[in-house]
Amino acid sequence: GAVVSQHPSWVICKSGTSVKIECRSLDFQATTMFWYRQFPKQSLMLMATSNEGSKATYEQGVEKDKFLINHASLTLSTLTVTSAHPEDSSFYICSAPDGAREQYFGPGTRLTVT
């Protein structure tokens, strides 16, 4: 099956700094990618849809100025958490659809803000 990678797999940053997470589709092109957030023992919450060549679409309640998304190419989307705070600590997962019917998920990035 198709492979989606994320980098880094875990990151620790200080409060007030920004951190960038990359999501890559390794063997297919994705005009759309999705970013999810997952709190411990909870479900995945869709944060935004990353669109290659246009602005990301954010879900209700997600601050677009805090979670910056850039879909730089057909194989790369980045999520930048700006001015991070401890409450932003979470597990962030991206996914990319390969065609119209199936999504492939990255391994996730564990963000800890101290």
Place this chain on the structure above:
Amino acid sequence: AQSVAQPEDQVNVAEGNPLTVKCTYSVSGNPYLFWYVQYPNRGLQFLLKYITGDNLVKGSYGFEAEFNKSQTSFHLKKPSALVSDSALYFCAVRDGLTGGGNKLTFGTGTQLKVEL
């Protein structure tokens, strides 16, 4: 709007016994249904999907799921559970009619614990 319900937070089963993880859904059009498994601190792994065709879908690691349109259910099953099946399981749905921009809606997850 589409939604998924997983009524059980946790399911406990003895190794070798059959297991069932329940899922019900709601969509406007035809449902595209998925099951994923997640191990601690890992991303989601695809288990199986239903798009169309036979109501009984077979997937990875011996899992299967049965699509029941009248009950709007898509329960995950395995005839004989293994300790290594212990993980967090997510049911997800996509509205096939609207396309939904490929958006998946996930259930809240069910923690499966298989004991010796």
